[in-house]
Amino acid sequence: MAWTNEDLREQFAEIATLLRLKGEDQFRVRAYERAADAIAAARVDLATLDRDELAALPGIGKSTAEKILEQRAHGTIRLLADLRAEIPTGLIELTRVPGLGPKTAVQLHRELGVDSVEALQAALEAQQVRELPGLGAKTEDNLRVAISRMGAKDTARVPVADALPVAEALRAELAALPEAVEVAYAGSLRRMRETVGDIDILAASTEPGPVMQAFHAAPVVREILAAGEKKSSVLTVRGLQADLRVVAPEAWGAALVYFTGSKAHNIRIRERAVRRGLTLNEYGLFQRDDAAEDGIGERVASRTEADVYAALDLDWVPAPMREDSGEVEAAAEGRLPRVVTLADLRGDLHGHSDWSGDGKVPLEDMVAAAAARGWDYWAVTDHAEDLALNGLSKAQMLARRERISALNEAVDITVLDGAELNIDGEGGLDYDWDFLLTFDWCVASIHTLFARGEAEQTQRILSAMQHPAVHAIGHPTGRKIGKRPGYDIDLDAVLDAAAETGTALEINGSPHRLDIAADVVRRAVERGVTLTIATDAHSLGDLDNARWGVLTAQRGWATAGDVLNCRALQGLRAFVAAKRERVG
DNA sequence: GCCGTTTTCGGCCCGACTGTTTTCAGTCG
Numbered sequence: 136m137a138w139t140n141e142d143l144r145e146q147f148a149e150i151a152t153l154l155r156l157k158g159e160d161q162f163r164v165r166a167y168e169r170a171a172d173a174i175a176a177a178r179v180d181l182a183t184l185d186r187d188e189l190a191a192l193p194g195i196g197k198s199t200a201e202k203i204l205e206q207r208a209h210g211t212i213r214l215l216a217d218l219r220a221e222i223p224t225g226l227i228e229l230t231r232v233p234g235l236g237p238k239t240a241v242q243l244h245r246e247l248g249v250d251s252v253e254a255l256q257a258a259l260e261a262q263q264v265r266e267l268p269g270l271g272a273k274t275e276d277n278l279r280v281a282i283s284r285m286g287a288k289d290t291a292r293v294p295v296a297d298a299l300p301v302a303e304a305l306r307a308e309l310a311a312l313p314e315a316v317e318v319a320y321a322g323s324l325r326r327m328r329e330t331v332g333d334i335d336i337l338a339a340s341t342e343p344g345p346v347m348q349a350f351h352a353a354p355v356v357r358e359i360l361a362a363g364e365k366k367s368s369v370l371t372v373r374g375l376q377a378d379l380r381v382v383a384p385e386a387w388g389a390a391l392v393y394f395t396g397s398k399a400h401n402i403r404i405r406e407r408a409v410r411r412g413l414t415l416n417e418y419g420l421f422q423r424d425d426a427a428e429d430g431i432g433e434r435v436a437s438r439t440e441a442d443v444y445a446a447l448d449l450d451w452v453p454a455p456m457r458e459d460s461g462e463v464e465a466a467a468e469g470r471l472p473r474v475v476t477l478a479d480l481r482g483d484l485h486g487h488s489d490w491s492g493d494g495k496v497p498l499e500d501m502v503a504a505a506a507a508r509g510w511d512y513w514a515v516t517d518h519a520e521d522l523a524l525n526g527l528s529k530a531q532m533l534a535r536r537e538r539i540s541a542l543n544e545a546v547d548i549t550v551l552d553g554a555e556l557n558i559d560g561e562g563g564l565d566y567d568w569d570f571l572l573t574f575d576w577c578v579a580s581i582h583t584l585f586a587r588g589e590a591e592q593t594q595r596i597l598s599a600m601q602h603p604a605v606h607a608i609g610h611p612t613g614r615k616i617g618k619r620p621g622y623d624i625d626l627d628a629v630l631d632a633a634a635e636t637g638t639a640l641e642i643n644g645s646p647h648r649l650d651i652a653a654d655v656v657r658r659a660v661e662r663g664v665t666l667t668i669a670t671d672a673h674s675l676g677d678l679d680n681a682r683w684g685v686l687t688a689q690r691g692w693a694t695a696g697d698v699l700n701c702r703a704l705q706g707l708r709a710f711v712a713a714k715r716e717r718v719g
Numbered sequence: 720g721c722c723g724t725t726t727t728c729g730g731c732c733c734g735a736c737t738g739t740t741t742t743c744a745g746t747c748g
Contacts, residue, residue, distance in 0.1 A: 162731055166720035196721050234737090236746050269745085273738060322748090335748085366735055378748080380735090393733090398748070405732040410724075416733050 140174055140181050143206060146215055147171040147199070149227075153218035155237045156226050169194040172399050176460045178657065182207060225250035233281045242267060252282060292330035293375055294617035295683075296646035299324070301355050301371050302334045308353045309379075314342040316384045321394035325454045327686035329616050329649055334377040337394050343381035350379045386418045388439035393417035399459035400452075407447050407463070420446050455653070455690040472694050475668070477685050479695040481703060482512035482548075483678070485555065485578050485609060485641060485669035490535050491517035492525030495674045498538060498550075504675045506548040512704050514551035514576045515539070519565035521557040522582060529566055549704055551575040555609060560584050562598025564605070571604035576711065578641065578669070580609030581622065589623035596629055600638045603715040607639040607667050607699075610650040618647075626655060630662050637714045639665040639699050642691075644684025645677070656691020665710070667699045 151167035173194030174181065181189065181203060189200035202212050228251060229240040243249040246267055247258050258264050259279055265272045302320040310318040315338050319325070322335030340346050347367055351359055360368040360376065367379045382390040393401060394417070408415040412423050414431060420443050424432025436446035444451045449466040453474055456462045465471040487494035488501050496504075498515060505513035517535070518526040527535065532554065539552050553576040556564045564571065564579060571577060579599045587595070599605050611629065612621030633640050640659055643650045648671070651659065659666060668688055670680035688698060695701040699710055 160720090163720050165731080169721080194721075198720060234746065238745060269739060269743095271739060277737085333748090361736060363736055368736090394748090396748085398732095402732055406722095409730095409732075412725090414733080418734090 138182070138206070138210070140177055143181060143203060144171045144174040146206065146212055147174060147202075150212070150215050150218060152227055152230070152237075153215075153222045156222050156230070156241060157218070158241070166196075167199075169399075170199045172459065176399075176458065178460070178654075223250045225252075225254070228252055229255060232278060232285065234277055235281070239270070242270075252285075256282060292332045293373060294330055294647065295324065295328065295649075296616065297373060298331045298334055298375060299646060301373060301375060301377070302336070304355050305334065305336050305350070305353055305371075305377060305379075309336065309338055309346060309349055312340075312346060312349055314340045314345045316340055317387050319391065321391060322396060325395050326397065326457060327455045327649075327653075327683065327690055329652065332376075334371070334375060335394050336377060336379045337390055338379065338381045339384040339387045339390070340381055341383060346381050347379065380417070382417065386437050388441070388443050389415070389419045389437040390417045392440050392443050395454050395457060397458050400457040400463065403459050403463045404444075404447055404449070407449075407467075411447070413447075415443070415447075419443075453689050455686050456692065458690075472692050474689040475685055475693055475695045475698050475701060477682060479698070479701045480510065480668060480681055480685070482510040482514070482551075482700050482707070483670050483672070483681065484514045484551075484553075484576060484607065484667045484700050485516050485643070486513060486672040486678075487517055487555075488515050490515075490527060490531065493518070493673055498535070499542065500675065501672065502542060502546055502548060502550055504678055506546055508678065508681075510548060512549040512551055512707065514553040514578075516553040516555040516576070516578050519554045519556050521559060521565040526557070526565070527554075529570060553577060555580055556599075556605065557582050558595050558599045560587070560595065562595040564599060564602060568602070571602065572715070574604060576606055576707075577604050578607045578609040578667075579605045581613055585613060585619075585622045587622065589625055592622050593625040593628050596624060597632045600632050600636045601718055603718050605638060606711055606714055607641050607669075608633070609641050609669070610643040610648050610671070611640050612650050612652070612655075614650055614652075615647050616649060621650070626658070630655075630659055630664055633659070633664045634662050637665070637710070637717045639667045639710070641667045641669045642684045642687050642693075643669055643671050644680035644682070644687070645671050646680070646683045649683065649687045653687050653690030656688055656693055660691060660693050660697050664697075665699050666693055666697050669700075 147167050148171040151164050155164045173192055186200050186204060189195055189203055190197050206212050226240045226244055229235055230237055247263055249255050249258050259275050264270050264275050302324055306318050306320055309315050317339040319337055321337050323331045324334060338346050343364060350367055355371045356369045357372060358370040360370055365381055369377050371377050405415045414421050414423050419437030420435045422432035422435060423430060436442040441451045450471050452462050452466050488498035489496060502513060520526045520528050536552050539550050542550050552574055554574050556577055556579040558579050558581045596608060614621035640651055642656060668684035670678050672678045
């Protein structure tokens with residue numbers, strides 16, 4: 136039976152949910168949740184591990200290892216089957232209503248026979264819910280609103296590209312206040328996850344009141360969901376929830392750690408604190424003091440993130456790496472890789488001018504903007520002839536080449552004469568073989584025939600990589616976050632071929648793409664594949680995509696050494712020459 | 720159920736907000 140880590144993760148998560156509904160010991164429930172997280176974080180196929188190897192994974196012990204083997208042998212886990220038979224399936228559905236947790240779901244089922252969202256709606260109409268102990272009329276109202284929102288799909292995660300402008304608007308609004316000492320967005324947005332469930336804004340101030348008020352009054356805010364002295368939740372224009380926390384300036388670092396997460400990372404470092412006789416919360420790292428009423432003693436660290444990590448004998452962990460996928464152990468042992476930063480980039484290797492149909496800005500202006508960023512080189516990779524709408528004919532490319540030569544005499548940055556080639560259905564490319572060799576730099580991408588099967592699709596890319604002028608594969612999986620999945624390709628085969636042929640794989644920094652994704656970056660790094668961080672700029676503002684590309688590279692643990700455009704021009708030219716040697 | 724720089728037994732991350740309460744449980748992140 137073919138099954139994946141994801142299948143396993145779902146089954147353990149369901150066990151945890153059902154055990155919680157059953158009223159099982161919370162620590163046992165959490166152990167199953169952590170097992171599910173551990174499975175999600177595993178970067179090996181668990182089907183290939185034996186009992187001891189499974190039990191050696193953090194968060195997975197003897198019992199969970201047995202259940203994984205059980206699943207492998209029989210396709211099911213007995214415990215899960217028993218729980219499914221015992222707990223009404225409707226209860227899980229009920230707990231998906233925001234504000235309705237396991238305790239209330241069980242109570243509703245036991246007292247009123249409610250076993251579905253529909254049944255709950257009927258009970259709300261009949262005003263039966265307010266008769267139960269601990270529940271009232273206000274709770275009925277809240278549940279009604281929550282259910283109507285579920286129907287409107289307001290609660291779905293949104294692509295990071297859609298959340299970023301809202302977060303930036305809120306951040307700017309608050310940062311302009313004289314009362315705000317620091318303002319930043321944290322959470323999954325700061326970690327550069329591909330989709331976000333909400334926006335977390337953090338502010339440091341000695342006067343939270345005006346900051347809260349400004350948050351509630353921000354133009355992007357539609358509705359206030361909860362409002363306290365230190366914490367508020369609002370609904371913004373996109374149906375996206377935003378939370379603001381205001382802390383004292385001296386707590387900034389601890390608060391930033393806390394609100395950046397991930398939850399699993401936070402739990403990891405808090406446990407580390409506990410083992411050292413410390414306690415960590417959003418206000419700081421404190422000594423434990425059993426004599427004190429709240430058990431909290433002297434403050435050890437809190438001003439900056441680095442202070443907090445250092446006090447736990449950890450190297451500071453870049454936010455995108457905080458997913459409990461080995462970074463805490465690495466930080467403890469001083470072997471956290473020094474991941475690539477924006478300052479390491481020496482140039483950009485994928486961008487368009489208005490020579491191609493979809494570029495919006497003249498070549499000269501794009502070059503000036505690239506130079507203004509301090510880059511040493513910028514490759515203009517206008518579309519080639521096969522892309523009928525946007526592409527340049529050979530004659531047009533030659534004309535552009537003259538422009539580039541003249542420009543290179545005049546400007547303080549090296550403009551690379553490049554092209555974005557189109558990989559056709561059979562893996563063929565634009566122009567003729569020899570003409571391709573006259574470019575400084577070529578990136579080859581798939582733009583059509585997304586529906587082909589995995590074998591064919593993979594072969595298209597592998598064929599393109601065989602050409603000595605194909606230096607990188609652009610947006611290698613073709614996905615658009617929240618809009619379409621990537622085409623079917625055998626990523627292992629593509630990674631192996633990239634390493635073998637000396638072809639780079641692009642990390643496309645467009646927040647709509649982030650392609651290759653961070654988990655693929657990490658696999659690429661482990662195999663020694665060379666990467667590029669590319670903006671795919673079609674306008675001046677798109678040059679900022681470098682930032683999202685860098686954060687995605689950080690999520691994949693890539694160092695400057697893994698990234699081709701962190702090399703000086705000479706190193707880039709050597710890579711191009713080596714490709715020609717290797718497959719030419 | 721997991722795990723160990725106090726521990727192989729006895730702990731297990733921590734706090735804000737809401738709604739229902741007269742001090743707290745449930746939910747969320």
